[in-house]
Amino acid sequence: MATIYDVAKVAGVSPKTVSRVLNGDAPVGEKTREAVEKAISQLGYVPSNAARMMRSSRSGLIGLITGAISTTSDGNEPKGLPDLLIVQGIQSVMSATGMTLMIADTGGSSARVPELVRTFVEHRAEGIIYVADYHQRVELPPAPKGTPLVLANCYDDRGTPSVLPDDERGQHDLVSRLIAAGHKRIGYLTLPKGMDATRLRLEGYKRALAEAGIEFDPELISTGFMHDKQRNSAVLWDAIDRVLSLPNPPTVLCCGNDEMAMRAYGILRTRGIRMPEDISVAGYDNYRVIAETLFPPLTTAELPYAAMGARAADWLLSLINDETHQQTNPTLVSGPVNWRSSVTANASADGKTIRFPLSNGRNPQ
Amino acid sequence: MATIYDVAKVAGVSPKTVSRVLNGDAPVGEKTREAVEKAISQLGYVPSNAARMMRSSRSGLIGLITGAISTTSDGNEPKGLPDLLIVQGIQSVMSATGMTLMIADTGGSSARVPELVRTFVEHRAEGIIYVADYHQRVELPPAPKGTPLVLANCYDDRGTPSVLPDDERGQHDLVSRLIAAGHKRIGYLTLPKGMDATRLRLEGYKRALAEAGIEFDPELISTGFMHDKQRNSAVLWDAIDRVLSLPNPPTVLCCGNDEMAMRAYGILRTRGIRMPEDISVAGYDNYRVIAETLFPPLTTAELPYAAMGARAADWLLSLINDETHQQTNPTLVSGPVNWRSSVTANASADGKTIRFPLSNGRNPQ
C-alpha cells in the first residue's frame, strides 16, 4: 500500500506538501498541486486513518452495540427489526457527518457488553450508542470516561442520555383518531403487563377517552400477549372472546402490536367475522411488512425507529463536540398514526349493537 | 487517555516490557509482570489499535456494505430483514475471530459504493463483504487490490467469490415433502418473473415433480407478486382465482414468499375457504414473524440467511489469511423445510375433488 512518502517522491515534493494537498489546510502552488494529484491517482494512494489518528486523536469511529440485554429474551428469536431500523437512522446521520460505524452485538448476553466496549475503546471510538430491541430499562457498565454514551430505545437509572419512543402519545393519538371516526367502545388487547410500553400506552388510551368524555371501562382491556410463545394463540383467543361477548361489545379492537393484530385477523376470520364490516382492528408499530400486506391493510400507530436513531446520533455528536445542546432526558420521539382500511371511517350508529357469532372452541391447532 | 509510556513510568519499567506483558510474546519476570498489570488497571489503560496497527499493518477491521443496489428498489421500503440476518451471521463469525465489523449502507444508491469502499480502505479494512437484500446480480466497482471482497446473497460476472441461497434445492425439498404428504396437484404462485429466485425455484419445483413421476401442469403456475405494490392484492387475487377454478384444482398452494402467503390467508378466508381443511398453503423464506404468527402457522422453506453470512465471513477470513481453502464459486447454502400446520399431513384421497366457493369479485378494498 502506497504511503505519503511514495507520493511525495513521485511528485518530487516533500511529504508535508502532499499532506497539504490532501487536507487543504495551507495554500499550495497550482503546478505543485497538479503534480501531487497526479501522483496520488497514479499510485492509487489512500491515506491511512490510523496514522492520521495518531496525531489528531480523532478516530472518526462510532461504536454501536445492539442486542437484547433483557432477561426475557428466549435466545433464538431474531427480533432484530427494530434494531435494524434504529441502526439505519443512526447510520444516515453518521455517514452525513463522515463518521464510520463500528457495530457489535451481544448475541443476547449482556455479559459480553464490557468486552465489546473495550474493543471500541481500543479503536478509540469517539462515542458509543446502545440500541435495545424494545422499550426497556437496562443496566450497563459505566462508560469509560471521555467516551460519551447514548441509549436508544432504552434507559437506565443513572441518568445516561436516552432516546425513547413516546408510547403514551402514540396510543393517545391513535385512540383519539378512532374516536374521531365515531368509535366509542374501544377494545384494547395489551402487551404483557410489566412492560414499560404497556403501562405508557394504557395511560395514553385513558387520556384520549378522558379528553373525549368517554368513560373508561376496564372490561374492554385484556392482555393479549404472553412472553411464552406456546400459549400466545390461546391467550389471544380468550381475550378476544371475552371482549366480544360483553353485553356492549367494542366496535374496534386495538392490538398491542401489529403481530398481535395479524394473529387477531386469523382468529376473527376463522369465526366468520369480517373486517372492517363487523369489527375494526388497529395495531401498533407500523411494522410495514405486516401492516401493508395484511388484508385489509392495518391502521396502526408508528413506532418511529429511524427517527429515534437519528435523534440518538445527533445527540451523541453534540456530546462529542462538547456542545451544550440541551436535551431533556429522556428525549421522547413520537410518530404518526397510519390510517388504513382496517378501521371503518364511520362507526355504526349508536345503539346498533352487533352480535358476534361466538364459539367456545379454542385454537383448533 | 493513558499510553504505554504512562504505564511504564508507573510500573518503573520500559515501554517495551509493558508491550511484552500485553502481548505475551517474550518471557517477563513474575514480579515485573505484576507491577505492570497493577499499573495498567490503575490507569485504566487500553492499548491504541491505531498505533498498534501502524507497525503490524493489521487493522482487525472488516468492512460491510449493505443496501439495495438493485434498480427495482422503490426507495422507501425498509426491507432490511434479510440484510440483518446475514449481518448477524457474519458478526458471529467475526467476533469469534476478534475482528471488528465496520458497517455502512448505501441507502439504496449504488453510486455511494465507491465512497464507502474508500472509507474502508482509509481504515485499512482487511476485507470487505457486500450484502444484498435478495438474490440478485450486482455490478460493483473492482475492489482495491489487496483487499479481498466476498458477495453475500448476490453475484457478479467477474467471478468474485459469492455465497448464494440454494433456491433450486429449497423449493425442491419443500415440494418433495408436500408430495410425500400425499399432495399431487401443487399450485405455485411465483415471485415476479425475471428474478433469479423465481427461475431457480421453478426448476426445483419441476425436479421434485419429475422425481415423483408427476406430470408438470403449467396451469398450476401463476405469478402472484408484482414489484408494483399497488397492484399486488389484485394480482394475487386473480392468480388464486385462476388456479382454484381449474377443473382439477390444487390441494396445496405454494407461495413465492411468506409475505405472499400471509396475503393469501386473508384472501382465502375472505372467501370462506379454511386452511388447511379446504386447502393447504406453503411459503418460502421462513420469515419467522410471519410464519410462526400466522394462524395456522405456515409451512415454509427456510432461506438460511444467517448461515450464508457465516459462510461468507469464513470465506473472507480464509482469503485474508491467504489460505488456499478451495470453495466452489458461487457457494450455495441450503436450508431446511419448516413443517407447520398450514399443510395437511395427508392430502384428501385421490379422486375427491374439492369444489371451492368462488366469486368473481375482486379485492373489495
Place this chain on the structure above:
DNA sequence: CGGTGTCATGACATCGGTGTCATGATTCCA
C-alpha cells in the same frame, strides 16, 4: 574457572501521517 547459552530487560528505530517552525522567494507599500 572460563566460555557458552538462556533469561529478563532496555535503547532505539520505525510505521505514516501532521503540527511547528524555519527558510527562501515574491510582492507590496512607504
Place this chain on the structure above:
DNA sequence: TGGAATCATGACACCGATGTCATGACACCG
C-alpha cells in the same frame, strides 16, 4: 529602494505502539 508582509515549501519532531538488537545477570558444562 529597502524593509515588512505574504507565499510556497521543506526539515524535523511527534503521536503510541512494536521489531530488532544489545546488554547484564545467571546457570550450566566440560
